[in-house]
Amino acid sequence: MLRIIHAADFHLDSPFAALEEEKAALRRKEQRQLLETLSSQAAGADLVLLAGDLLDSGVCHAETSEALEDFLNSLPGQVFIAPGNHDYYAPESPWDRMTLRENVHLFTSPQPEPITLPELGCTVWGAAFVSPRSGPKLRGFRVPAESGIQLMVLHGDVNAAGMGYDPIAEEEIAGSALRYLALGHVHACSGLRRSGDTLWAYPGCLMGRGFDETGEKGFLRLELTEEGCDGEFIPLPSRRYERREVDVTGKDSLLSALEEALPPADRENILRLILRGEWPEKPRLEALYQTLADRCFQLELRDETRLQRSIWDDAGEDTLRGCFLRVLRKKYDAADEAERGRITLAARYGLAALDYREEL
Ligand SMILES: [Mn+2]
Numbered sequence: 001m002l003r004i005i006h007a008a009d010f011h012l013d014s015p016f017a018a019l020e021e022e023k024a025a026l027r028r029k030e031q032r033q034l035l036e037t038l039s040s041q042a043a044g045a046d047l048v049l050l051a052g053d054l055l056d057s058g059v060c061h062a063e064t065s066e067a068l069e070d071f072l073n074s075l076p077g078q079v080f081i082a083p084g085n086h087d088y089y090a091p092e093s094p095w096d097r098m099t100l101r102e103n104v105h106l107f108t109s110p111q112p113e114p115i116t117l118p119e120l121g122c123t124v125w126g127a128a129f130v131s132p133r134s135g136p137k138l139r140g141f142r143v144p145a146e147s148g149i150q151l152m153v154l155h156g157d158v159n160a161a162g163m164g165y166d167p168i169a170e171e172e173i174a175g176s177a178l179r180y181l182a183l184g185h186v187h188a189c190s191g192l193r194r195s196g197d198t199l200w201a202y203p204g205c206l207m208g209r210g211f212d213e214t215g216e217k218g219f220l221r222l223e224l225t226e227e228g229c230d231g232e233f234i235p236l237p238s239r240r241y242e243r244r245e246v247d248v249t250g251k252d253s254l255l256s257a258l259e260e261a262l263p264p265a266d267r268e269n270i271l272r273l274i275l276r277g278e279w280p281e282k283p284r285l286e287a288l289y290q291t292l293a294d295r296c297f298q299l300e301l302r303d304e305t306r307l308q309r310s311i312w313d314d315a316g317e318d319t320l321r322g323c324f325l326r327v328l329r330k331k332y333d334a335a336d337e338a339e340r341g342r343i344t345l346a347a348r349y350g351l352a353a354l355d356y357r358e359e360l
Pocket of ligand 1: 186
């Protein structure tokens with residue numbers, strides 16, 4: 001049995017441009033710290049497959065390249081790295097300046113190359129981006145007919161519309177006859193997939209960095225045997241990005257409606273709350289933000305409400321509609337509270353009928 005850890009898309013040293021500078025620096029520090037968590041979770045692994053974009057760019061802080069180097073050298077088993085479009089391999093790149101232990105293998109060729117591990121009965125193939133773009137790397141690839149488990153680690157874009165990021169067709173995966181293809185590039189976990197006899201997966205990114213990377217993030221832990229493969233997504237503890245819609249129609253106050261959408265469990269998370277529904281006036285987001293900002297790590301408020309219309313709005317019109325409303329309005333003004341409820345209902349039904357609608 002092979003115990004495999006598959007992770008990708010760390011994007012270390014991301015700018016986190018949507019955050020204030022101090023918070024962005026804290027997030028970069030948290031990215032580095034997350035490496036230690038991942039390293040401890042990898043205990044007992046035979047293979048660690050890292051499928052690229054471990055760095056966000058070719059320029060990074062010294063702390064970051066040091067943390068990545070320490071992380072890689074701390075890992076158990078045999079470690080394989082396939083650089084991606086963000087951290088492509090080049091002379092003078094951060095990869096070129098690292099001193100890696102013997103068990104850490106960095107692929108530097110754009111064509112798939114094998115590293116055979118007789119003690120584990122397997123061969124690990126891999127290739128590197130050597131510039132920010134790459135044509136297809138898997139096209140025409142088929143494992144040689146030798147014995148042993150054949151794996152590949154690769155940064156690429158399955159079923160991609162565009163051509164720039166190592167596009168991979170599912171037929172090419174099936175044609176490869178690999179046992180497992182460890183991919184990186186797509187930031188959502190794909191779960192374990194199968195094309196032909198080949199299993200493949202994207203573990204997703206290690207940590208969310210924006211509202212297009214919501215929810216839990218982590219890596220894959222796999223157990224590969226002669227008969228089959230068990231895979232499990234392991235979430236890592238870190239701040240999550242969450243997007244929530246808050247329908248304010250009929251609510252007592254905007255503040256309480258928003259407070260409800262900010263439970264204490266989200267204190268360390270990054271939230272975007274989108275106000276929806278009808279409200280009598282344009283919400284003043286700045287005041288709400290001032291009151292709520294410290295309820296989570298970072299808060300974003302968006303107003304997508306519609307202005308609430310009163311049923312009496314058209315009473316001034318010189319139409320049947322206006323006429324109808326004026327008659328009812330006169331009764332409404334003279335009525336008591338209970339009667340007003342009935343008149344309002346009559347107005348709603350009447351307006352709906354005038355519009356040939358079932359209800360207003
Ligand atoms: Mn990528």
